[in-house]
Amino acid sequence: MSIGLRLADTLSRIDAAARAAGRSGERVTLVAVSKGQTAEGVREAYAAGQRRFGENYAQELVAKAAALEDLRDLEWHFIGHLQRNKVRDVIRAARVVQTVDRVELAQELDRRADRPVEVLVEVNVAGEARKSGCASADLGELLQRLATLSKLEVRGLMAVPPAAPDASLTRPWFARLRSLAEEARASGAPLGPELSMGMSHDYEVAIAEGATIVRVGTAIFGERARKD
Numbered sequence: 058m059s060i061g062l063r064l065a066d067t068l069s070r071i072d073a074a075a076r077a078a079g080r081s082g083e084r085v086t087l088v089a090v091s092k093g094q095t096a097e098g099v100r101e102a103y104a105a106g107q108r109r110f111g112e113n114y115a116q117e118l119v120a121k122a123a124a125l126e127d128l129r130d131l132e133w134h135f136i137g138h139l140q141r142n143k144v145r146d147v148i149r150a151a152r153v154v155q156t157v158d159r160v161e162l163a164q165e166l167d168r169r170a171d172r173p174v175e176v177l178v179e180v181n182v183a184g185e186a187r188k189s190g191c192a193s194a195d196l197g198e199l200l201q202r203l204a205t206l207s208k209l210e211v212r213g214l215m216a217v218p219p220a221a222p223d224a225s226l227t228r229p230w231f232a233r234l235r236s237l238a239e240e241a242r243a244s245g246a247p248l249g250p251e252l253s254m255g256m257s258h259d260y261e262v263a264i265a266e267g268a269t270i271v272r273v274g275t276a277i278f279g280e281r282a283r284k285d
């Protein structure tokens with residue numbers, strides 16, 4: 058199947074999942090994850106109507122953004138672990154940084170940005186030892202600190218739950234992210250409405266639990282050259 062057909066299939070599944078959850082009127086944004094894929098693959102998805110793409114590595118983002126700079130309305134989301142020394146490169150290319158998980162990184166984004174930057178706060182929902190993301194218990198304090206940084210717009214939360222053989226096992230982690238967002242808002246934290254959760258194997262379940270952004274790679278582009 059071509060990228061265009063797989064994209065169309067993904068979009069119709071997103072729509073069906075939203076309807077099934079009684080959310081047909083609500084927007085669910087697809088970020089097509091192009092890490093490990095070629096710029097030509099991105100071009101093909103763009104030609105089929107896709108506008109938002111996700112990248113995990115600063116260097117790869119910069120190279121692809123340069124190769125595709127003629128596509129003016131293409132929007133890059135950074136979805137990987139971000140090191141402070143890569144912030145400048147990343148915010149030059151990316152409209153949204155989905156993986157803010159610590160104050161020092163947020164401060165660097167705020168310092169380097171010459172325009173408002175949309176960010177999501179990544180939460181390590183399962184408390185996994187070797188994973189990025191803010192600890193659930195620290196979320197409230199991090200959100201308070203982010204609120205003091207004038208260039209950052211905190212649009213919502215993002216999570217990458219533990220990989221599981223069956224999407225039903227991931228579902229409680231999606232529910233957890235949603236309730237963390239609800240609790241944070243209830244306690245007065247300035248937090249936008251987005252919940253970025255769900256990948257190729259589980260985005261329909263994530264939508265059932267309230268995802269407003271899904272990040273789908275393999276289901277659209279096929280297997281990646283580099284596995285991660």
Ligand SMILES: *Cc1c(COP(=O)(O)O)cnc(C)c1O
Pocket residue numbers: 090092113136137217255256257258272273274275276285
């Ligand atoms: C790679 C990646 C995705 C996409 O994964 P697929 O299984 O290919 O859909 C989504 N989110 C993040 C953070 C990723 O690293």
